[in-house]
Amino acid sequence: MGIKTCVSLYSLQYEFMHKRMSLEDIFRFLADDGVQGIEILPDQSMHRTPHPSQETLREWDRLVEKYGITPACADVFLNTNLYENRRLTQRECVELLIAEIKLANRLGFKLIRLVSMVPGFVIEPLIPYCEQYDVAIALEIHAGMSFDTPATQDFIEEMRRVGSPYCGLVVDCGIFFRKLPRVMGDYCVALGGNLELVKYVENLFDKGWDGWNIYTPGTHEYKPEFKALIKNGTDHMFAALCNGYENKPVTIMDEYWKYIKHFHFKIFEMVDGEEYSCNTREILQYLHDKGYDGYISTEYEGNRWTLPGKPTVEKEQVLLHQAMLRRYIAEIEGVG
């Protein structure tokens, strides 16, 4: 019972891509740190998904058995744009996701996180498969595409209508950022971006707002004073990614609570034992007060803002974040 720790292998993507860590190295790394659950992107950790080889499946079984870490969540993507000239039909989408449900079941996962923008029309046809394979599907609520985004609201409306315990939501805590990630601003400035543009957005957070406030309300047009600070390509990239960090109150979860099945604790930078942007303790207190019984995943994303020429620090950041989670959980639960 209670809040259990987990790490998403998204956090270690460059260690894995560059073959500095094998899947077994990662399992060992997590087990040595006492991490309770593991979250994977099957498309990242295994070849030929959703139909990996028998050899790949046997190796997964061996690692789960040897290291005693619980498969907590499989992050599944729906390639609605598999072809350039059309979107997949409803039946094509459902077929792809049925294969993912079967794979998740085979790997020992009871939860699939569906990436943002998955259409709600997949829910009803998938529920019989979710029931048969005992795998729930849950849409990711991610900054930039969170509760107030029309596609997300459409999914939520359909989720409520269908009303199955096998369909819910995964909350990415990037919607609870109180500051702009420092590493993002530093990266853009290092590439020649305009410091004043970064400061403009930092100032929005200082006022209790977030990356959405660069737009004229009700539009996707930049506010004139913000637009005037955009000087080059790096500034355009920075501007386009600003709404990927939201500053919502944790109480926004109240009305969705019964549907929430899992959490991503998005991290960009650990500073003096705290995540720089996220109000982690406040969220954990909320979860505890609500009686949350499930996993919370470290999802380190600062790797994408590694300064040119600098090494990524994925393992270090994961360990620091896990230590912080354990410290807060012990404090909040009154043990240790």
Add this chain to the structure above:
Amino acid sequence: MFDNNVFIKDSCRNYSEDGRYAGFELATNITYYRAIPLSMINDIRVYLDGTECERAAIRCSADKIDWFTLDEMKTVTTYKWEYDEPLYIRVLKDGGLTTGSHKVKLTVITRTAYIPVPIEGSMEHTVLIG
């Protein structure tokens, strides 16, 4: 954001067919954090000493066994560009790269599942042909 994934350093060299150089090849990691079917590669562009190579001269392979043109790749869903494996790219060029130093730039554009704009990454390396 994914520029550093593009164009693996020291991967560019001439390749031979029937005893002579038929072009040059290079390898790249993916501009994404997961595998995608080859049909989701939006475009591959190669620039040699500042000039873009002809699109029709480009071939791609996920395994160095089966090669596809960029137009063919639009419908290739049975082969995946795996996350932890490179994509191999060849540019047909009779005789290959000439001896000496060349600036080779690669641009990789992939479609993701949920971001409306394809992700683009670019990297240039200086290539020495001995």
